[in-house]
Amino acid sequence: MAIPKQESLPNSPIFDKNRSGFNPQTGIYHSLHHLPKHHIIPSHPNLNTATYVLSQFPPPEQAETKVALIYSATYYRLTYSQLYKSITSLAAGLYHGLGVRKGDVVFILSPNSLLYPTICLAVLTIGAVITTANPLHTEGEINKQVHDSGAKLAISCPEQIHKLYSTGVPILLTSKEDSNQLSVEELIQNCQALEIPEVKSIQSDIAAILYSSGTTGTSKGVVLTHSNFISVFRLLKWSVDVSKAYDDVLLCFIPLFHIYGLVFFGLGLFSLGNTIVLMERYDFKGMLEAIQNHKVSNIPAVPPVILGLVKHGGGGYDLSSLRRVGSGAAPLSKEVVDGFRKKFPWVELRPGYGLTESCGAATFFASDAEAKARPASSARLLPGFSAKVVDIETGLALPPYREGELWLKSPTVMKEYLGNEEATAATIDSDRWLKTGDLCYFDDEGYIYIVDRIKELIKHNGYQVAPAELEAILTGHPDILDAAVIPLEDEEAGQIPLAYVVRAAGAKLTEDQIIQFVANQAAPYKKIRRVSFISAIPRSAAGKILRRQLIVQCKQQQPSKL
Structure with a gap:
């Protein structure tokens, strides 16, 4: 969805906060959803x-x-x-x-x-x-x-x-x-x-430490409390009530070690009495078989899975039981959303947005009609959430249709990064606003649109890959003088890591050798997939890699899809 140009906005900068959730006096967007009393977290400290x-x-x-759990492969x-x-x-x-x-x-x-x-x-x-x-x-x-x-x-x-x-x-x-x-x-x-x-x-005690690359740099321990988790579970219950999604049979192929899998399938859904069909790992055919054999009605998924359904359909399997598909971990393109709805018109598609640092929660579509009307949106803020859109240059809070960094505040926001005061201070300000590192804007009805990532993470098949981590491996090679890693758009995986490498004088290092060198030291999803050799890595006066220049250069070198 194109953002209206400034001159096409109303002459007055005032937006109806009852429709947009935006308060021009504070610069804060408030959720337009309200949590009924029976969904509010009990105050008992020992909970x-x-x-x-x-x-x-x-x-x-x-x-x-x-039935709480069914193992898909054995029917146990x-x-x-x-x-x-x-x-x-x-x-x-x-x-x-x-x-x-x-x-x-x-x-x-x-x-x-x-x-x-x-x-x-x-x-x-x-x-x-x-x-x-x-x-x-x-x-x-x-x-x-x-x-x-x-x-x-x-x-x-x-x-x-x-x-x-x-x-x-x-x-x-x-x-x-x-x-x-x-x-x-x-x-x-x-x-x-x-x-x-x-x-x-008690609720303020630590419940989990989940590792995420955060807004920049190498992996850090996200400290989540019992209060964070319980807050998400209450929102999960609320979402089921407003969606009338009772007694769903849900399929889990999302890794349970990931915040998305842990919050839904490792913990939260058992508080709703759902039945979960569990796969050890994702494979497309296995997913289709599980939907057919176990009459699955709901799949929380990620964009590559939805893209697979768009491209390959049901593969001859009976998917008539399917009623809802959620999407998280990365934004869905409008083309993929439209393609999915055309191929599966009876299935509700509900994209959402969240981070490990917000315990996997942030936005939600309360109805399929809302989602259909705004295919490029990541929905509205969940109850209890507030947001700011902060101008990257000035630090000012921005009104609807103005792009800036998304800041979030809610009871689900992490306590801190474990043992890392500097990273915590850079991510959570003194008023407990979480700086997401994502570029976004709100429309005048409170729907959020994630435009791009300010942070330097690469999202590969829903996993977060930190360029700094790969750069550290690359520069450890004796024949590599300097290196920078950027995201390269990929239809299947979302993004893949591309390395720009400066070879030492006289070095004969090849692309395949570099790819294998990194593969020996990193998890498969972090592997370098492409290498481009360059004479010098562009850097600022302070020595910071100017990735945006490399991204622009890379796009100019890619052949047109037209």
């Missing part, structure tokens, strides 16, 4: 994530038969009653058997599994803190996160355990396999009779 979620489970007579089902017993047994085992205490950090390294939600909720039940990692990460990346988070215990699937030996942290396997190592399965089986002592975790 924490686990006690809240478990208190919302179906009553015992329903929990015996109500876990009822809410079984899930509850697994959580409490594992919590008792962690406390009595392994000595995990309130405030201890537990590192989780596993792909999606039926045990993942049990592990998360059990850890939180005893007041410990979860930190999650991508199984694709290298041993070095995992070692760094374990020590940065201060983890006292690691829980790992058997296939990844070798990456943890160098950390020196005790390891608990998810399943027994052929190892003599203690497993989660054993603790659940052997600790059912043990009682969990009362642990007084």
